Amino acid sequence: MYDLVIKNGLIVNGTGESPFHGDIAVKDGIIVAVVKTGEIDVDAGKEIDASGMVVTPGFIDIHTHYDGQVTWCEELTPSSNHGVTTAVMGNCGVGFAPCRPDDKERLISLMEGVEDIPHPVLAQGLPWNWETFPEYLDSLSGRKYDIDFAAQVPHGPLRVYVMGDRGANRETATSEDIEKMAALTTEAIEAGALGFSTSRTLNHQTAEGQPTPTLTAEIEEMVGIAKGVGAAGSGVMQVVTDFKGSDSEFEILRQMVQQSERPLSVSVAQHHRVTDGWRNILGTIAEANEEGIDLKAQVCGRPVGVLFGLELTNNPFSAHPSYQAIDHLPLDKKLEKLRDLSFKEQLLKEVPELETNPFMRQVHKRYQDLYVLDDEPNYEPSPTESISALAARRDIHPLELCWEILTEGDGRNMIYYCFLNYGEGTLDPAKEMMEHPNSILGLGDGGAHCGSICDGSFTTHMLTHWVRDRNRGEKLSLQWVIKAHCQDTAHAVGLYDRGVIAQGYKADINIIDMDKLKLHKPEVHFDLPSGGRRLMQYADGYVATIVSGEAIYRDGQATGARPGRLVRGEQAAPVV
Numbered sequence: 001m002y003d004l005v006i007k008n009g010l011i012v013n014g015t016g017e018s019p020f021h022g023d024i025a026v027k028d029g030i031i032v033a034v035v036k037t038g039e040i041d042v043d044a045g046k047e048i049d050a051s052g053m054v055v056t057p058g059f060i061d062i063h064t065h066y067d068g069q070v071t072w073c074e075e076l077t078p079s080s081n082h083g084v085t086t087a088v089m090g091n092c093g094v095g096f097a098p099c100r101p102d103d104k105e106r107l108i109s110l111m112e113g114v115e116d117i118p119h120p121v122l123a124q125g126l127p128w129n130w131e132t133f134p135e136y137l138d139s140l141s142g143r144k145y146d147i148d149f150a151a152q153v154p155h156g157p158l159r160v161y162v163m164g165d166r167g168a169n170r171e172t173a174t175s176e177d178i179e180k181m182a183a184l185t186t187e188a189i190e191a192g193a194l195g196f197s198t199s200r201t202l203n204h205q206t207a208e209g210q211p212t213p214t215l216t217a218e219i220e221e222m223v224g225i226a227k228g229v230g231a232a233g234s235g236v237m238q239v240v241t242d243f244k245g246s247d248s249e250f251e252i253l254r255q256m257v258q259q260s261e262r263p264l265s266v267s268v269a270q271h272h273r274v275t276d277g278w279r280n281i282l283g284t285i286a287e288a289n290e291e292g293i294d295l296k297a298q299v300c301g302r303p304v305g306v307l308f309g310l311e312l313t314n315n316p317f318s319a320h321p322s323y324q325a326i327d328h329l330p331l332d333k334k335l336e337k338l339r340d341l342s343f344k345e346q347l348l349k350e351v352p353e354l355e356t357n358p359f360m361r362q363v364h365k366r367y368q369d370l371y372v373l374d375d376e377p378n379y380e381p382s383p384t385e386s387i388s389a390l391a392a393r394r395d396i397h398p399l400e401l402c403w404e405i406l407t408e409g410d411g412r413n414m415i416y417y418c419f420l421n422y423g424e425g426t427l428d429p430a431k432e433m434m435e436h437p438n439s440i441l442g443l444g445d446g447g448a449h450c451g452s453i454c455d456g457s458f459t460t461h462m463l464t465h466w467v468r469d470r471n472r473g474e475k476l477s478l479q480w481v482i483k484a485h486c487q488d489t490a491h492a493v494g495l496y497d498r499g500v501i502a503q504g505y506k507a508d509i510n511i512i513d514m515d516k517l518k519l520h521k522p523e524v525h526f527d528l529p530s531g532g533r534r535l536m537q538y539a540d541g542y543v544a545t546i547v548s549g550e551a552i553y554r555d556g557q558a559t560g561a562r563p564g565r566l567v568r569g570e571q572a573a574p575v576v
Contacts, residue, residue, distance in 0.1 A: 002027050002044040003549050008037055009050030009511065013501040014057040014486035016479050024055065026507040029548035029563070030574075034502055050511050053543055054478070057486040057499050058085025058147075058508030059459045062265075062440070063238075063298060065115050065448035066149060067095045070140055072125040072529055074562055078456040078536050079446035080147045081556070085508035085547050086567065087446060088493055090152030092240050093199035093214045096126060097136035097153075098161040098184060104128060106168060110156055110213070113206040114199070115448035116313055118532050125529035133184065134191035137566060141192075145564035146552045148508075150493070152238065153188040155198035155214040155225070168213050173221040181221070182228030189232035192568025194493055195262075196229050198222070200241040200249070223255045230260030234570040236493050237264040238298070243281060250284055254293055263294035265492065267443060268433065269304055272369070272423040278433060285438045296492060298442035299433040301462050302379040304420035306452045307535065308370075308402075310334055310411050311524045313451035316370070316402040319352035319360040335411040338403070348399055363417060367391070367398035372405055373414040375521050379461055380472055383425035387415065414522065428473050431466075434484070435476075440492045441484050450534035454522040457537040459485055464517050478514075494570035504574030507549040510542065517541030 004026040011034065012019045023040045025033035033040060059082075066076050066089040079087050089095075094114050096107055108122045130136040133153050140151075159167035162180045167173075173181070185196055204212040229235045237256060243249050257264050266285075270278050281297065288295045308315040311331055317323035326337050337343055354361040363370075370387035371378075383389060391398040405413050421430050433439055446456030462485065466476040490499030498506040522537040538556065545553040548563040 002032070002042055004046045004048070004507070004546070005040055005044035006048045006050050006055060006509065006511065007040070009053050009055035011055045011501055012479050012482045014482055014499050016483040016487075019054070019479060024501060024509070026549040029507050031501060031503055031505050031507050048511060048544060050543070052513070054512045054514050055501070056083075056482045056510045056512065057501050057505075058510055058545065058547065059083045059485040060086045060088075060489040060493070060495060060499055061442070061444050061446060061456075061459065062088045062489050062493050063091050063442035063444055064089045064446040064456070065091060065094070065117075066446065067151070068111065068117060068122055068126055069447045070143070070145070070149060071127055074144060075146045075558065076149060076446070076564070078454065079444070080545070081542070081553060081558075082457050082460045082539055083510045083512070083542060083545055084147060084446070084459055085545065086148040086150070086490070086495065086498060088150050088152065088194060089447065090154050090193075091197050091238055092204060093155035093197050093212060094204075095151075095154035095157055097130055097133045097157060099128070099131060099157055100161060101131070103160055106160060107157055109207045113208070114204045114212060115445075116452050117448060117450055118528075119207065120530040121450075121528045121532035123530075133188035133193060137192050137568065140566045141568070143566075144562035146558065146562060147547055147564040148567050149564065150194040150495070150567040151192075152195045152197045153185055153193045155196065155217070156212055158184060158225075159213045159217070170211065170213055170216050172218060175220075178221050178224035182224050182231070185225050185228035186231045189229060189235040189569065192566070193235065194567070194569060195236035195238065196225060197238040198240075200239065202242060204240070219252050219255060222252050223259050226256035226260035226262065229262045234494060235262055237262060239264060239266045241266060243277075246281070246284070250288075253295060254288055257288075257293045257295055263296065263492070265296040265298045265440060265442070268297040268299050268439075269420040269443075270423050270429045270433075271420060272366070275423040275429070278429065282433065282436050282438065286436075289438050295438070297433065297436065297439045299430070299439045300421065300441065300443040300455070300458055301430050301434055301466055302427065302455070302458060303418035303422035304443065304455075305416050305418045305422075307373065307454065307522060308415040308417060309413065309524075310406055311533070312414070312535075314360070315406060316363060316399060316415065317347060317352075319354055319357045320347055320350055321353060322347045322350055331411050335407060338407050344403060348397070348403065362419070366419070369418045369422065370398070370402070371416045371418065373416040373521060377416075377519055377521050379465060380427045380470065381416075382472070412524070426472060431474065431476070440488055442489070450528065450532065452535075454535040454537045457519055457539065460517065460519050460539045463512070463514070464519055468514060468517070495567065496573035497571040504576040507546060509544075509546040511544040511546075513541045513543055
């Protein structure tokens, strides 16, 4: 007797093969049979009729930031309600282990600044029942979750743990420092870390505006830690960089891979000022792979954007003194003040404080990159619908239009600022990036950017937009997208036991009604520790999401099942 049988579905097995109609049998959390429709005649404890539905492996999201959330919550939303069954956290060099007791505030500040997770949330939510990275994993291993997750050891905490103030202040690591960081990295991977991550971008700063501790780490440090990964005999590496001095930066990446003999992925996106720079980066990555260097670009299929709103971290008036004076007010009181015509007049005529706010300074130069996010969000909007274009047609200043949008209705309208991956007002470059043979899908950032970004839904967007709805360019095939989200991402991080619907593989499965699949507009929830705010986004069309043979969602509703666990390290492919 099987535990579960899924019948009559259109199976997209995750390998890129053409879809086929068939049945799937599950026993003890493992797929034990995949056959043509009607060939399973053994009884099952549960049966799901998937007629008219698409059946896929569960999605593997390799770029999330649930490092804090996993300590206080059993649901890894907003990833698990978008078909993700395995999430990889600890990206961008930020996290909470290893950590000495005196460094807790420092790591909270780093996570708050880099990933927009408020200090009170982390201060109240984190139990801090660990110091070392193995102890951190141990603290998580006894807990149950809706989905599986794996952790990477982050460079920032590692550097501060070994170097203290010198590490936080970006001083050059000594040979002794490097040896210690390498040894701790080896220890972490042997204990179950999936890999190592770091950040080398000016976009990542502490809450106090200081650069991340890892920004200027020299090649000796980077390569030394990479050797620590290699010494463990498994593990992957993840890097975020600005590619400043691209030749020297690539030399660091190449040496990290060559001397560790471990794979590395680096975030790549289209920048607005150099719209074709990504082609040069991908070209260099391709050359490295031709030399046998396992280097991949981590890319995403929609604009990298920030959401603006009156309940969110920022909006176009955030640098205006008049708005700053009311930003603390509850939404209804804020709206009342904003709708006062004398206040509006004052707000629109005053000069925003941009010299000390480089982010908002860029926003006020790029109204052409701002769009209204409708109830049915469009992540490839036409440039003719930008705030700049709409305001020009009405002969008003873009800021006045922003005021109108934000003060309409209940004050919960959102404006979408596309600051990466949309320099030409089209996602054609993103398509080219995704289809590059040395690229993998990532950058969803689930669990982070609580008041500004909600890209954890990008798995659903890949299906609704790229497979079904796109009308401003070529689409992608269903089997290509599923492979990219399943087998490709699983293999990229060493999880060979999942991402495919075949005998012997882990029974992580999605059943999807493609006709009804729909993304809803993000909404603000205040459900984090200390009443903290986060953005959530829901979807229709997921008939079931199954982890280890148990349904964690049915028709968009959580079942309460908790089959998810911490995944410790690389997982071997099944032997059938």
